[in-house]
Amino acid sequence: MEIFNNIVIASLAAIFLQNSILERALGANVLLYASRKKEHLVGFFAAITYTTTASAPLVWIFDTFLGNNEYYGILMPLLYILTISTVYIVTLVLIWRFLPKLFRSLKKYVHLSVFNCSVIGALFLCSQQGSDIFTYIGYGLGTGIGFLFAAYLLYIASERLTSSLVPAAFRGYPIMIVYVGILSLALYAFTGYSTSAV
Amino acid sequence: MENRIDPRDGLIKQNMVFMSGMLTAPVIACSTTLIKSLAVCFVFSVVSFAAILLCRLIPRTIVYTVRVIIYSAAAAVFYIPTALMAQSIFGEAVIKAAGVYLPILVTNSLILSKAETRFYLEPAGNMIRDVLGFVMGFDISCAITGVFREYFTTGRILGSEIPILFTIPALETTFGGFLFVGIGAGLFRALYSYRKKKAAEAENDDVDSLAEYAEDVGEFLVGKHGTKAEREKIRIYKAAVRNIKTQNDLLNMEFLSNKDVLAAFEAIVSEGQEMLTENNAGNANDTGAPADAGNTAELPTEEGENGDI
Numbered sequence: 001m002e003i004f005n006n007i008v009i010a011s012l013a014a015i016f017l018q019n020s021i022l023e024r025a026l027g028a029n030v031l032l033y034a035s036r037k038k039e040h041l042v043g044f045f046a047a048i049t050y051t052t053t054a055s056a057p058l059v060w061i062f063d064t065f066l067g068n069n070e071y072y073g074i075l076m077p078l079l080y081i082l083t084i085s086t087v088y089i090v091t092l093v094l095i096w097r098f099l100p101k102l103f104r105s106l107k108k109y110v111h112l113s114v115f116n117c118s119v120i121g122a123l124f125l126c127s128q129q130g131s132d133i134f135t136y137i138g139y140g141l142g143t144g145i146g147f148l149f150a151a152y153l154l155y156i157a158s159e160r161l162t163s164s165l166v167p168a169a170f171r172g173y174p175i176m177i178v179y180v181g182i183l184s185l186a187l188y189a190f191t192g193y194s195t196s197a198v
Numbered sequence: 199m200e201n202r203i204d205p206r207d208g209l210i211k212q213n214m215v216f217m218s219g220m221l222t223a224p225v226i227a228c229s230t231t232l233i234k235s236l237a238v239c240f241v242f243s244v245v246s247f248a249a250i251l252l253c254r255l256i257p258r259t260i261v262y263t264v265r266v267i268i269y270s271a272a273a274a275v276f277y278i279p280t281a282l283m284a285q286s287i288f289g290e291a292v293i294k295a296a297g298v299y300l301p302i303l304v305t306n307s308l309i310l311s312k313a314e315t316r317f318y319l320e321p322a323g324n325m326i327r328d329v330l331g332f333v334m335g336f337d338i339s340c341a342i343t344g345v346f347r348e349y350f351t352t353g354r355i356l357g358s359e360i361p362i363l364f365t366i367p368a369l370e371t372t373f374g375g376f377l378f379v380g381i382g383a384g385l386f387r388a389l390y391s392y393r394k395k396k397a398a399e400a401e402n403d404d405v406d407s408l409a410e411y412a413e414d415v416g417e418f419l420v421g422k423h424g425t426k427a428e429r430e431k432i433r434i435y436k437a438a439v440r441n442i443k444t445q446n447d448l449l450n451m452e453f454l455s456n457k458d459v460l461a462a463f464e465a466i467v468s469e470g471q472e473m474l475t476e477n478n479a480g481n482a483n484d485t486g487a488p489a490d491a492g493n494t495a496e497l498p499t500e501e502g503e504n505g506d507i
Contacts, residue, residue: 025226025372026298029219029307074281077301078274085267092263111266115310117223117302124298169388173219174380177226181376188373 007138010130014142017191018129020122021150022184027118031147032176035154040109044151047106047113049144051087052122056140058083059123060133080123088114118147153183208332215339215379216386220307225340226375228299232356235344237288239337241300244280249273249304250313250329254322266310273304308332347378 020026027048034044062079066072092110096103113119122143130136154176160166161175170178204211214220224242229235249272256268281300285293293300312332317325349355351370353362368374 023372024298025223025375026302028222028226028376032219074278077277077304078271080301081267081270081274081304085271088267089264107263111263112311115266115270115305117305120305121223121298121302124301128298167384167388169391170384173217174384174387176380177219177222177376177383178380181373181380184373184376188371 003134006132006134007141010135010138011142011145013129014122014125014139015146015149016187018125019146019150019187020118020125020143021147022180022187023191024121024125025184026121026125027116027147028177028180030112030116030118031151031154031180032173033112034147034151035158035176038155041148041151041155043106043109044113045144045148047110048118048122048147049141050091051084051114051119052126052140052143053137054087054091054140055080055083055119055123056126056130056136057133058086059126060130060136063127063130076124076127077120080120083123084114084119118143150180150183154180206331208328208330209335209338210390212332212335213339213386214308214332214336215343216383217390219383220312221303221336222379223302224296224299225343226379227372228296229340229344229347229375230351230370231348232341232344233288233292234296235340237284237292237296238299238303239340240287241277241280241284242303242306242340243333243337244283245273245276245303246306246308246333247329248276248280249309250317251326252276253309253313254318254325258318262314265314269309269313270305273306273309277301277304308336343375343378343382347374 014020018024021028021031030044034040059080062076062083066075066079069075088110092103092106095106122140125143126136126139130139157179158176161179162172164171166175208214210217212218215222215225221242224238225235228238249269252272253265253269256265258265260268277300281293284300308329317329320328345355347369349360349362350366353359353365366374369378
């Protein structure tokens, strides 16, 4: 039960308190791409959630056994890339072997949904926030759900944000970023904010 | 034949922060001060440039599914010395404050997608210029964001106090970053569109003034009060000029002397005369004249013809 609680609490924190997109802006460009179509939304959510959740235990192993090394902080990106790559390759081989139809449809954007700031950033956040393997997994899971949450909020507004009602210069990318900023501001209600300047 | 690369593509037209939004996370969340922005710029520039150059050597026979791993692994390897250098240049506190935003640069879109879809399709020399354009475009945008946010948040830049009427502390937050980059992108695009429109107008003005000049020369040579046949020549000549205008060939005449313009005019008139004869003979309408006359308009731009003149 405690394991389950740890996973749920870490997931909720990753969705609402430390949302990788709205709180950290990690993978904002991927968010803009994913929110264009419903299929992209689901595909990116599945790929990001799976990769972060499956990579989290491996990251925990690295953090636990190498965390005290003086140069670990500098080696982290390489180790995390190798972790993500392992998960990516193994999964693709399995899908290619057992679900060839799915493999063909995934092939187009799977690399984009796995190798991006959102996934690697989520693993760094796991490392910062997680305490045991279950919180790592919970954080990985929550990052994917948090991405879906942000992407869905953008998806439902994207038609209006790209309509002719918006001035031409702001149409599309600029107004979407402003909109995500307002969503981000709304999410601050959960945590409150303070700045070093005040 | 080498592709022509416009270095302004990466700097302005496809600016990674304000135009295409290819890499926004470090700018939105980390560029809250100039020094942090400079650290981001340094790591991004070195890692991206080195990784893109090295990964060009990877044979394209390897499938992209595997190449993408090599690209990001190469960037992660280059990150190691770059981070050590950044620590010694900017200090450990700055690198620590930048948090996860420096290591995540190893998976930036410039290395993973732009290299594949653009840079590796160009010859090596052009690629280097192009990559530098994109890198500089990001660096300038990131540094400008850092300066603005630091100044409007604290009223200081790099610790030096600069008088300010009011501060906006919320600019330091992530949502402040989103709003700043979003509004900045809108203004940047508006400015770009305005400049583009002005440049197009200026180009049209050039074409118009050249066309008017060519018409004046024609009228002077044939005479305003010439015979009916001569006036017809002018009419055909004007139609020919209009046709040249649409083909944008008249702009080439800008670099020629009056003598060349005269020769061009004579060539057009002579062609026009032939057409006039044909028109009279066949009672044809005017519509055929410009198209045929337009062919002769290319004459002055050809080297052989100019040499003869």
